[in-house]
Amino acid sequence: MVAVGKQDALLAQMRKGTLQYCVLALLADDERYGFDLVRSLAETDGMVTSEGTIYPLLSRLRRDGLVETTWRESTSGPPRRYYRLTAAGRGALDAFKGEWGRFRDAVDHFVERKAG
């Protein structure tokens, strides 16, 4: 049971660590507002369990200068805060993509071989 608990915690940490790059990747082509961004992340199974936890992350990314925001009027309600990638954000995303590819291949190399 202890081992399972530890594994859960590890997976949660991995998810948390990679989540910000998923957010940056979602913003790579287009600016998006919070609700839209959160829904896209939540649609992918296993990425986000509580949608509300994305907002502290967005706030942090904005303060770190990886995203910037603009308020825009909405046709269906109150104005929306749109998030957009900054140059620094794009740089961070690209750097992560390279690292992630190598990391994923390396892990696959061992995990898949043992499984198969």
Place this chain on the structure above:
Amino acid sequence: MSTTPDKLVERYLKHLEVELDDVPRDRRREIVDEISGHIAEARAGLEHETEADVRNILEGLGDPAEIAGEARERFDVQPTPPPAPYKPGALEIGALVLLLIGALVIPIFGWVIGVVLLWLSNAWNVRDKLIGTLFVPGGLGLSVLALSLLLASSGGGTSISGCQIDPSTGREFNCIDTETTDPTSFTDVLTVLLVAALLVTPIITTAYLAHRLRRHPGAAMA
């Protein structure tokens, strides 16, 4: 439209705000605003909103405590530690003792040091510190001074209890009503009451401060 969903949302946001209490204010505002906007967007997308819909939206967002935990982690906010069992330090004890009897040991300065210690300590809030400073400047030193002035002025030795003490033998004598030697006027009664108040007040203040010490560790933070 029923007001219940509005109440649910209101309660949720209030709960969130409370949970985010130790997150810096601008970030707290931003998160609460964004989540409030999220709820508004989700509700606007519903054709016929039911209470269940709103409950689902809130459940999807997650427990406010979880969101606050995430915010603390993202902003490196240390969670407020559980209040440690409080032990008054030398500063607090020194302040209490010197405020009360400091002026008796070193005239004036003993009390002044007590005041400095009182204001240095963060075990009391500003209100407590003001009480400690103003009631009564000099502590028992002032009371003793006032008492001796009273004794000196009331015909060379009439004490409050109505006895005179022979300065050479130390024996009480002439234990009769003060009225016979020094007719009590209204002013005299007032003076005696004032001196009595001066005697009692510092003791009450010290007891109060000691009491606050036990009940409100770190009250200055509030």
